[in-house]
Amino acid sequence: MAEVVLETHGLTMRFGGVVASNNVDFKLRARELRCLIGPNGAGKSTFFKCVTGLQTPTEGEVYMRGIETTHWIPHQIASLGVGIKTQTPNVMDSLSVFENIWLAARRFHDVQEANLKTQEIIERLALGSIARDDLGRLAHGERQRVELGLVAVGDPWLVLLDEPAAGMSAEDVERMTGIIHELNKTAAIIIVEHDMQFIRSIADMVTVFHQGEVLMEDHVDRVMSDPTVRNVYLGKKN
Numbered sequence: 001m002a003e004v005v006l007e008t009h010g011l012t013m014r015f016g017g018v019v020a021s022n023n024v025d026f027k028l029r030a031r032e033l034r035c036l037i038g039p040n041g042a043g044k045s046t047f048f049k050c051v052t053g054l055q056t057p058t059e060g061e062v063y064m065r066g067i068e069t070t071h072w073i074p075h076q077i078a079s080l081g082v083g084i085k086t087q088t089p090n091v092m093d094s095l096s097v098f099e100n101i102w103l104a105a106r107r108f109h110d111v112q113e114a115n116l117k118t119q120e121i122i123e124r125l126a127l128g129s130i131a132r133d134d135l136g137r138l139a140h141g142e143r144q145r146v147e148l149g150l151v152a153v154g155d156p157w158l159v160l161l162d163e164p165a166a167g168m169s170a171e172d173v174e175r176m177t178g179i180i181h182e183l184n185k186t187a188a189i190i191i192v193e194h195d196m197q198f199i200r201s202i203a204d205m206v207t208v209f210h211q212g213e214v215l216m217e218d219h220v221d222r223v224m225s226d227p228t229v230r231n232v233y234l235g236k237k238n
C-alpha cells in the first residue's frame, strides 16, 4: 500500500460553543486525489485550515509523512514540499504572471534554476500567451490557473486546494481538471469543493463532512447516490 502522506488524529476545532471540527481521523495516501464535500457549515474549511496551518486545532494532531505539523504555520508546512492554494493567495497584482511565478520559484531554486522552472511551469500550464500580462488584469479563470502554477513550482508531493473551480466557466473548469490530473501524477491532492459537476469529473474518493464530522468516505458514485448524503445536503433528517 502507498505511503500515508497526511494523517489527522482526533482533529477538533472549537469556536466557543461551536464544534467546527469534531474528532476527525483522516488519512491520505501518496498520489491519492480526495475531494472534501459537505453542506454549508459542515466543517470542510475548518479542517482545511487546521491541516494547512492557517488555524491551530483545539485538540488532535496533524502528521505529514510522519512529521507532526499540528502547530506549524503555512510557510513551514510549504517548506516540507506541500503546495497550498487558499482562497486568499499570496500574489502581486502589479507584477506579471512570469514575475509572480518566478518569485515563487526563487523560494526553492537559485536564479538560473528559477528561470528554467518558471518557463517549465508556464509551458505546462499553457500560460505562454499571458506570461507578460500583469496578474491584476487577468480574467478569473486565468488567475486561478496562475495560482496553480505557484503551487506546482515547488514540485509538491502533497497539494491542498481550497475551491479551485469557484466562479469558473465550464471551459476554465475543464482546463483546471487537466492541470490537477497532471499534478496528481506526482502529488497526493486534497480539494475542498462545492461544485458538484467538477467533483464528478475529477474525484475518485470523496470524504463527506457533516456537522464537523466525517459522515462518509467512499467512491464518488456511491457517495452521490447515497440517501443519507442526499438528505444531509437537502437538510432533511434521516
Ligand SMILES: Nc1ncnc2c1ncn2[C@@H]1O[C@H](COP(=O)(O)OP(=O)(O)OP(=O)(O)O)[C@@H](O)[C@H]1O
Binding pocket: 015, 018, 019, 020, 038, 039, 040, 041, 042, 043, 044, 045, 046, 047, 209
Ligand atoms: N472563525 C470562526 N469563528 C466562529 N465560528 C466559526 C469560525 N469558522 C467557522 N465557524 C463555524 O464552524 C462551523 C463550520 O464552518 P466551516 O466554514 O468549516 O464549514 P464549511 O463546510 O467550510 O462551510 P462552507 O461550505 O459554507 O464554507 C460553522 O458553524 C461555522 O459557522
